[in-house]
Amino acid sequence: MFIPKRWGHRLNSCQLVDGPILLLDNVPLDRHGRLMPTLGAAWATATPFRQVYWCWQLFNLWPHLFGMNMAASLTAPEAIHIDGWR
Structure with a gap:
């Protein structure tokens, strides 16, 4: 499981977002910069052992x-991203 941490911030120079832009470390991205799959998307194809392991991780978090x-963020499957077996 990934828990993003605040790395820093940058003053916003575009008009799309109000205020500073928060920069995060440990974001669930693959090596190509794409988000890792969500727990909900991966659940159906995961083995029962893997599903129990993910539940154990959520329980510990x-x-x-x-x-x-x-x-409450742990109850939103679209907010939980996984990296393979982890």
Whole structure:
């Protein structure tokens, strides 16, 4: 599982977004710059062992994200991206 961290920010020089642009580290991107598949997209083709492993990872992330008031993000399958077996 990937948990992006704030790397820095950049002042916005375009008109598409208001305010500064947040730069993140550890974003779930492959080597070509594309987002890794979502948990929802990968779930149907994963083995039961892999599904249990992903649930175990989510379970272990819950207390950490709960302490930051971000645990609800674990209930949104489109927000969870996976990297192969991890």
